Amino acid sequence: MEIDVPVGVAYNLYSDRESIPRWMPIISSVKVLKDKPDLSRWSLKYEGLGQNIEYSWLARNMQPTPNQKIHWRSLEGVPNRGAIRFFRKGPSSCLLEVSSHILHQFNSSSPSV
Numbered sequence: 001m002e003i004d005v006p007v008g009v010a011y012n013l014y015s016d017r018e019s020i021p022r023w024m025p026i027i028s029s030v031k032v033l034k035d036k037p038d039l040s041r042w043s044l045k046y047e048g049l050g051q052n053i054e055y056s057w058l059a060r061n062m063q064p065t066p067n068q069k070i071h072w073r074s075l076e077g078v079p080n081r082g083a084i085r086f087f088r089k090g091p092s093s094c095l096l097e098v099s100s101h102i103l104h105q106f107n108s109s110s111p112s113v
Contacts, residue, residue, distance in 0.1 A: 007086045007094040011067045014084050028054075039075070079103040 003010060014020070017030045017040050028045040044055045057077030064070045071083035082100035089095050 001096050001098075002089065002093060003096060004093050006092055007067050007088045010094050010096060011070070011086050014070055015064070017061075042077075044078075 013023070018032055020030050021027045026044055026046050027042065029041075029043045031041045033039040033041070038061045040059050040061070042057050042059055046053055055078045057074040057080060059072045059074050059080075062071045062073065067086055067088075069083060069085050071081075073081040080100065080102040082098070084099075085097040087095040087097070
């Protein structure tokens with residue numbers, strides 16, 4: 001997606017993990033572990049298929065490339081991994097490429113599709 005902010009602004013927005021719930025409503029909370037700042041606990045809540053759905057996980061941020069890439073993988077909870085890549089388009093705009101892979105196993109308590 002193309003956004004009308006400099007790449008550094010977009011990168012800083014995504015880098016501040018604890019502020020993500022303020023602008024991404026599906027994420028209900030993010031707490032960075034004080035003694036291990038590369039780890040964070042995430043909670044996601046939404047309504048889907050007529051049910052309230054909640055997931056949580058512990059994620060490790062991998063070594064970022066400033067103003068270019070942020071990536072992570074889960075260590076426990078919902079298995080997931082992903083990356084956000086930042087591409088400078090001009091002095092006041094950039095392109096974001098977001099990829100996320102979440103493994104969800106359906107069971108008898110999961111909503112049927």
